[in-house]
Amino acid sequence: MNYSFSDKVTGLKASAIREILKFTAFPDVISFAAGNPSPEAFPTEAVKEITERTLTENPVAALQYSITEGYTPLRDTLKKRLLAQNSYNADIDDLIITSGGQQGNELSCKVFLNEGDTLICESPSFIGSLNSFKSYNVNLVGVEMDGEGIDLEKLEAAVKSNKNVKIIYLIPNFQNPTGKCMSYERRKEVYKLAQKYDVMILEDNPYGEIRFEGENIPSVKSLDTDGRVIYVGSFSKILAPGIRVGFVSAPKDVIQKIVVCKQVADVHTNILAQIIADEFLNKYDIEAHLEKIRGIYRAKCGLMLSEIEKNFSKKISVTHPQGGLFIWATLPADCDMMGFCKKAVEAKVAVVPGNAFTVHEDDPTSSFRLNFSTPADEQLVKGCEILGKMSREMFD
């Protein structure tokens, strides 16, 4: 039969970049296209120990239906942790466990935005979140970044010129895809602007804990005096993504609405996974574990940057992230970025074309994203050699 799908999903097209990404499954392709944490960073033994103990001592708690808000001990643990990290306001805020940070972003959008309302994001930004917002038929408006984060003037212009602006979506730490970190000054200015125009801020922070260089910058949430910031965190990068555990910290009234939406979405998050997350934070040395992960990523990022420096055409500029998983490379404006990406995959190196991350796939961009966390060291070296040779031939 002929299916008549909703407007929400007819707008969500299979992306042109899928053509490139599907090559990454081939074993002879070096993939710089992933967004996966390094498997070396998974605390496998801890997960195994917690799981065995839980299924021996209290299997029913791990297997029965549970409450939508999330496993109570994990919520308490996270509240304490976030309070210490200054992004939790014990008087105003509350917390819900979600099935990954992705669900936190999606439900925040569902709770606040009607079809046609405006959500402003950094451009480029994380494709998963953008598609999630698009799936609610919202008016998605991208605002460029400079070296300190989202451009303030352009942000203000966007807030003023769009109808029903409800949320500003930000990834302040080691943004996906650019690897950029928003300065403390900029965070304060953006918060002030949100106050001025009475807009909510959705702060997505999956990478904040894997800063491997420089000083920590307080979250936007830590500046929140009037309950305007929804803070989304994740265990995907500090524990493991396959368990699908994230959380949202926000004012109680907002959390209550998210709870209602989560209940109809998936009832609750896998309970064994929540127990694993809680016990890992409480019974293991999480700080030592984070130091280990940061060490792995510091080394991998450093290796990729030095290989880029050694091999790439000088016409390609790259970001120098202080954390996270990604480097953002930019060709001169007149170069054929998509052609470069296609040629790269033919030469068995996959990168993600920048228009995968723009608000509209045909927005102009001459950038592409490189991931350093997933490839093995020898792949990082070999892949950069191949891309470097190609870039010198194409652009020098």
Next chain:
Amino acid sequence: MNYSFSDKVTGLKASAIREILKFTAFPDVISFAAGNPSPEAFPTEAVKEITERTLTENPVAALQYSITEGYTPLRDTLKKRLLAQNSYNADIDDLIITSGGQQGNELSCKVFLNEGDTLICESPSFIGSLNSFKSYNVNLVGVEMDGEGIDLEKLEAAVKSNKNVKIIYLIPNFQNPTGKCMSYERRKEVYKLAQKYDVMILEDNPYGEIRFEGENIPSVKSLDTDGRVIYVGSFSKILAPGIRVGFVSAPKDVIQKIVVCKQVADVHTNILAQIIADEFLNKYDIEAHLEKIRGIYRAKCGLMLSEIEKNFSKKISVTHPQGGLFIWATLPADCDMMGFCKKAVEAKVAVVPGNAFTVHEDDPTSSFRLNFSTPADEQLVKGCEILGKMSREMFD
């Protein structure tokens, strides 16, 4: 600050029945209000063995990001199983793993319905699904049932008199809350009607495998010659609900759209849980396990029915389910059902008032739901004695 929530969630009110349900958490209250499978039915040792082995032999597969469609071996296993059960059409259909059956229902709605489009359901029906549909601001229309399932004439009238009817939502086996099973004849007639008016059918079947009496009736999906039925299944009742694993079997084109929506909802379902489900189906004697569960529920349902027969006022009629978890009790129309439920909880027995399951909470109903799967046997006996005494005092 004052929050301006979306129309979608302002419509989702905290239910009046919450007032009753919150008493079920008190340890001295006998709860007939749950929808939980019996913990005795969980294959705890199998879950433990599979988990230990997986985390020893292949931890990275269980912890890394995975594909949105779901763990490939589990999808293959389910396709074979559904093909054998006659509800999978290998030529037309495909399959996606979801985070519980709830997500399958929610995403099916998101994929097909614009705000204002009509979805028709049995009335009463499962509150979780109804709220999920409401959260997309669809026009929800309930159609009464008779002893064979949804009333055909009223269904046709509803299809004809409502605008943009896209989906008929059915729980044909041991419906929640009524415990009713739709006859084979009725399934065929409903399918024909859906063909006549070119409407999709969403067949939700969480309880089908726990038939403890009578002969299996083929699914509506098994009648599907033109790709009009979306079939939602679940591991919550045959394995354990805490793992949150369900699935959708539907035409490939539909599954593709659900994949896009699931990707933006939670990326993929917890992968360890999917491995547990797959290995449990393949490496354990699932049929013996199902026979064990059916035995437990047959005994519990029989016990509750005989205690009702022994104790309840004869003015209360009840359904005699051949499977599932629920009995539906109906008072004479002139009785105060809500008053009865409130009095019951004061007497330390919780039941769910019928208007928890009507399309609109103020739709008239004189029924309430009893769950027999969760309480221990002595609770079943004692709770029925208390309700029985109350009912005789109130109605005889």
